[in-house]
Amino acid sequence: MTSESKPAHFLQNIIREDLAEGRVSQLATRFPPEPNGYLHIGHAKSICLNFGLAQEFDGTCNLRFDDTNPAKEEEEYVAAIKRDVSWLGFEWAGDVRYTSDYFDQLHEWALNLIREGKAYVCDLSPEEARQYRGTLTEPGKNSPYRDRSVEENLALFEKMKNGEFDEGQCSLRAKIDMAAPNINLRDPIIYRIKKMAHHQTGDKWCIYPSYDFAHGQSDAIEGISHSICTLEFEDHKPLYDWFIENLPVPARPRQYEFARLNLNYTVVSKRKLKQLVDEKHVDGWDDPRMPTLSGMRRRGYTPAAIRTFCEMIGVTRSDSVVDVGMLEYAIRDDLDKNAPRAMCVLDPLKITLSNYPEGQREVMSAPGHPNREDLGTRELPFTRTLYIEKEDFREEANKKYKRLVLGKKVRLRNAYVIQAEDVVKNEAGEIVEVICSVDLDTLGVDPADGVKPKGVIHWVSAEENVDCEVRLYDRLFDDAAPDAGGKNFLDHVNPDNLKVLTGCKGELGLASAEPEKSYQFERQGYFCRDSKYGTADKPVFNRTIGLRDSWAKEQNK
């Protein structure tokens, strides 16, 4: 820890004290996803918190699939979640756990409650149960089945377990208090009938424990000391504690809540994400525009950047909406330091160097990174015809425009200074080529006349380059809060969230770019080769994020 380290957040303080005062001997946390969808940036916050705390305090963190609802869960998600957690850079303690590993024990404990008169089989239908539950302001009424004998409950629960009842026909409920102001305490359902196979336990069960009954006890079984969840579970804590106190569990875990992540211009609800996929607004869960970890990975986000972001935003109990600008800062910061540089012309304009012999070829050497010698050098063939960016040339411009202007000079990055001498236009009047002269005495030095060109532009040989496709992504939504209030988030999908450019010309080295490995295309942004589309000789590059652009800002003034 350095003297400039971040101040501790409330959970770090709680843990430090618990450890110091001996309330817990070793920190044990867990990340408990339900395998019913893909992990997204919001989960990353929880993952970084739970695994990060374990690392910081020399404790352990388990990966536990909270799989109590076979109707919604699938093995496919289990695999994807494991992969994403590993990708983020974390290692869970021991084997992957499943709440379903504890179904036998949980069933035993349910029997325990029944024997002590603290649980009963209720025959109320779901609709009737809702009516008996009361409302936020009115107390509920006791179920007519609340006072069945222990023997009858035992027999009925056994029948439930044996599949002798239909789904919804009855349920096992904890006997707590139908008049409790906290609705979670109004005799919550702890076991329900679901006659379906489970991805882990197959056909062994037709009754499944509820989240409330399973979670705390699973924590206890695993010896979790601090069970960290999001704010909406705070009302469940009294119930969490009630089970722990009324059952012979091997440990006393404690629940703590923190605020989930909200990001502007983004939706992170599995339902909405799924809708974007199903209605083809995006090309799958791993579409680079998605805030899923798999989408971000394909987009070029790095685990380190996501971890930094989670560190930046802090951990508190107040609802907040983080500006995506912070996420963008985190990825730019990482990639600026670590991504090798390359040149790629997105919108090519041909340049012919009139005083450079036809057939002549030189090889320019350029650093892999301006201040990372360990990233080596790259070789750039330089020829009579080149491509530059269309927007980097103007026939006339004011002094603020620091690029190539007719009659003026500009530096070709990592190469010579050139001057635009003439323009070739097609019948439509569009510029199709610029004739330039090159000053061969300017490699690494300013022109002899001492006048240093103000601008530097990127280029690529027109004769030797990699033809590629580049996909420019913009934010998925054009509204800062697409799902706020009564808004339909689909009405705010940004129509310009993807621009596909073909015929882009990249420097030769890009042909061997590995998928998901980041490059900075100088003067433009950070890109990585797509892992799904493209061919060996025609790669597709995804733009992760553009460079900060003060020129664009200047022009918008």
Place this chain on the structure above:
RNA sequence: UGGGGCGUAGCCAAGCGGUAAGGCAGCGGGUUUUGAUCCCGUCAUGCGUAGGUUCGAAUCCUACCGCCCCAGCCA
């Protein structure tokens, strides 16, 4: 109008009775063969509001206001 939370700058967030950290964004300037990076400076007389206690209050007390969560046999 039941219960549980939360209000510090445009955003995130420290602070826990001694006179408002830090980051993102913004703004101004410097360096630069990336209009990037980097560097420097600037950015709350104010902590939801109103009272009160105190030599002193974002921190304590009182009242009020606003926002979020809870009535799945979802998690």
